[in-house]
Amino acid sequence: MNNEWICQLQNKLNEDQCSMSSSEKYRHSHDESDHVPVEPDLVCFPESTEDVVAIVQIAQQAAIPITPFGAGSGLEGQSIPFKGGISLNFERMNKVIKFSPEDLLITVQPGITRLQLNHLINRHGLQFPIDPGADATIGGMVANNASGTTAVRYGVMRDQVIDLEIVLADGTRLHTGTKAKKSSSGYHLTGLFTGSEGTLGIITEITLKLHGISEHTIAASCTFETPHQCAEAAHMILLSGIPIQRMEFVDAYSISKVNRYGNYGLPEKHSLFFEFAGMKSAVEEEANLAKELIMDMNGENWRVAADSEERAMIWKARHEMAYAYRHQAGMTITGGDVCVPISKLPELIDYARELIVESGLEGGILGHIGDGNFHTAIAYDTTDPKQRLSAEYINEKLAYRAIKLEGTCTGEHGVGLGKMKYQDAEHGAAVAVMKNMKKMLDPSNLLNPGKIFT
Structure with missing residues (x-):
């Protein structure tokens, strides 16, 4: 690979905003999933939207892939730089752009985490209630349309986001909405980019709804x-x-x-x-x-x-x-993340239990039963290929059964690398529409390539 683009980035950004150290490459090669790690060629730490635009434009000219990285807490490999290139770490873009408590709104950069955000706003009697468990970044939560334990009341990230600033693959900056709580004007671009896992554009600002803290x-x-x-x-x-x-x-x-x-x-x-x-x-x-x-x-x-x-x-x-499952020497964890209509939940939970018992592996079932979403946690020996295949078989059978019951293969973890093979079964002809959107917005396939679609 011609490294001229690395020199261009090093000249454009501050000295400490680019890293090729072994430790940084390793940190950005994996998330909390069991997918195979892949190291980037370079890690960049943007500090502003202008930095992101500069990085994207240089990458576009040199045909270098870009993979956004938040907290690395994902479970489907979304932040793994599958094609190498640039890992774009947002930890320095963690500022509040505008806080409007009177409007129950806040605009933040993508690198702020949900606990940092709540620490700032709780003193004003306000909260951001979406809780995926991990202290994920808000940008990562938007990119994966995260939800969690409070989804039964507050819904998912897509229900909380009213505007995004996006940097497209060619460096264009755009806003997907306004600061109004609702609008009937134009296509719903906010909803399109929320959950797109960094494949359509790079999120640089997020405007969120806030909620009062209950008495x-x-x-x-x-x-x-x-x-x-x-x-x-x-x-x-x-x-x-x-x-x-x-x-x-x-x-x-x-x-x-x-x-x-x-x-x-x-x-x-x-x-x-x-x-x-x-x-x-x-x-x-x-x-x-x-x-x-x-x-x-x-x-x-x-x-x-x-x-x-x-x-x-x-x-x-x-x-x-x-973490209780992961706390076993020599074992790793994989699991399903299915969601079905509430009435189908007892049937699917029974089916999941049958699959785990038949496999002979250690495993449990847990999740957000209030909105029809539950997870399996299957432990397997990393040195035993048969155990890994058995664990993958459970996930596959469960995903297809969820789709058959008019549900989804992933309620909140996203598609990433792990759920690509289920997209045709779940979406049918809509997959072609999604691929056309990707091709229109990212014709060179440089934004988080190798994710969502095979």
């Missing part, structure tokens, strides 16, 4: 004898109209894993975790109604968190489930 919050949990009963109970809670803020399912096997990992002392049975938020009297009434419904469906061990510390402990345990 009172209650967390509760209960157990059932089977995962099927958990799914049916979750369905009944939703049909009742109770405004749940979080509703999570964790199977007994995963509970036992996290107990050993973090010494949480949770009942080692198939469990549902709830969070109710709003005015104190309303929240208490909603929690009591949920308890009655749960007890009527043979639920057990109903427990309300005694205080905010115990409530935080419950959600900390939930977020550490994946």
Whole structure:
């Protein structure tokens, strides 16, 4: 590869904004998935939109691929520079551009993380509620249309973004929306770029909706004898109209894993975790109604968190489930990320459990049962090809079954490298439309190439 483009970038940017060190190349070669690492040729650290434009223009002239990198917390290989080239790290673009608490809006650079953002706005009585678990960057969350435990109430990132500044493959800067909360003007470009995984353009500014912090919050949990009963109970809670803020399912096997990992002392049975938020009297009434419904469906061990510390402990345990599986020497984790209509959830959870049992591998089921999205966590020996194939077989069968049930192969982790093979089955003729969009906006295929489509 002709390295003249590297010299051009080094001359255009500050000295410390370009790195070819072995440690930086390795850091940017992988994410938290089990996909094969690939090192970039160069890592760039832009500090402004102008830097991004300069990098893109030089890369375009030299036909060098660009792969955006946020926190590296992805689970489908989106930030792996599959074709080498430039890894574009946004950690220095982590500023607040404009904060408008009176409008419940904030405009930020893509490198700010969700915890950094909430630290800034919580003191104003505001929150950004999308919670994927990891302290991901806002840019990465937009690029992958992330969601998480609060999706049952607040939806996904696409529901929270009202405007993006995008740098296209030729260096053009554009805004996809305005600062108005809604518009009927033009095509919905904000929705198009949200979830595009850096394949259509590079995100340099994001305007988000903010929400007030609830007066009172209650967390509760209960157990059932089977995962099927958990799914049916979750369905009944939703049909009742109770405004749940979080509703999570964790199977007994995963509970036992996290107990050993973090010494949480949770009942080692198939469990549902709830969070109710709003005015104190309303929240208490909603929690009591949920308890009655749960007890009527043979639920057990109903427990309300005694205080905010115990409530935080419950959600900390939930977020550490994946790490509890990874905390095994010589083992790695893969998993499904399916989402189906709520009524189909009990059937699909039963099917997932059957696949895991048949495989003989260690594995659990957990996820955001309130919006029909759940994950499998399958542990396999990295030195045993048969175990890896068995784990991949579970994911494949589960994805195709979800699609057959009118759902999706990925509820929130995105497509990246891992879910490309399911796109035709899920989208049919729409895949050709998507490919034409990619070709129009990135004709040289330099923006995160090798992702989403085979």
